Each structure stands twice: as structure tokens, then as C-alpha cells.
Amino acid sequence: MDVAVEVTSITGTINVSSEKTLQMLRFKEQHRMNEKIVLVANTHKREDPKVREGKMDFSPEVLSILVAYDICAMTSATLLEIWKLAKQDKTKARQRILQGTGEVRL
Numbered sequence: 824m825d826v827a828v829e830v831t832s833i834t835g836t837i838n839v840s841s842e843k844t845l846q847m848l849r850f851k852e853q854h855r856m857n858e859k860i861v862l863v864a865n866t867h868k869r870e871d872p873k874v875r876e877g878k879m880d881f882s883p884e885v886l887s888i889l890v891a892y893d894i895c896a897m898t899s900a901t902l903l904e905i906w907k908l909a910k911q912d913k914t915k916a917r918q919r920i921l922q923g924t925g926e927v928r929l
Contacts (some may be wrong), residue, residue, distance in 0.1 A: 824921055827858040832865040837896075838882040842924035851892050859921050862889075862896040872900060886925050904929040 825826070827850065831843040838844070847862060866880040880898050889896050897905070907915035908929065919927055 825858040826861055826920070827865060828861045830863045830865075831923045834867065834869050834877050836882055836928060837862075837864050837885050839884045839888070841885075841900075844888065847894060848888070848892070851894070853903055860892070860894045861897070861920060862894060863899055863902050864896065865899040874893050876899070890925040893924050895920055895927055896921075896925065897927045901928055 827848055828915075829843060829850075831837070831841075833843075833910055838847065843864070847860060850859060864880060867875045870878075875898075881896055888894075905916050905919055905927075908919070916929065918929070
């Protein structure tokens with residue numbers, strides 16, 4: 824399966840008015856073949872990673888869109904954890920991304 828990855832960095836939460844949300848939807852409707860769309864977001868980018876824990880990364884409205892459009896989204900911290908998982912179990916890490924819908928967390 825092919826994968827289309829969009830990486831973004833934002834000072835707060837990804838919401839429906841975020842350019843990346845709109846960009847993903849345009850890609851899905853205009854250019855997508857059969858790729859799995861994956862959004863990697865470095866949310867709350869001006870805050871120390873330890874301070875980011877527990878903060879909302881994707882608004883409830885965006886989460887609904889992600890699920891409806893079968894888009895996998897994760898933070899850059901989650902991507903790091905998936906990378907660590909892949910060192911031990913590549914198949915499981917791959918499945919977390921390819922079968923993920925909405926926000927993926929480890």
C-alpha cells in the first residue's frame with residue numbers, strides 16, 4: 824500500500840481552520856489514488872515536549888474528519904514511539920499506521 828505523508832508544525836492544536844486540515848481534504852478529493860494518508864503534526868511546537876503531554880493535539884471536529892476520511896494522524900512524539908516499535912516489530916509498527924484511523928497513539 825502506498826502512503827501519502829503530510830508533516831506540519833503548529834503552535835497549538837490542529838483544528839478545522841488549520842491549513843493542513845484543508846490541504847489534506849483537497850488532496851483526498853483531488854489527487855488521491857489509493858494511498859493511506861498520514862498526518863504527522865508537531866503540535867504545541869514552542870513548548871517543551873514534557874509540557875505538551877496531555878494537551879489536545881487534534882480538535883474533536885478534526886478527529887471526526889480524520890475518521891470519516893480514513894486518515895491516520897499522530898504527533899511527532901507518537902511517530903518517534905512508532906519508530907522505536909519498528910526496531911522491535913516492523914509488522915506491528917506498519918499496521919499501527921496503515922490500519923490507523925483518526926489519532927494514533929501508543
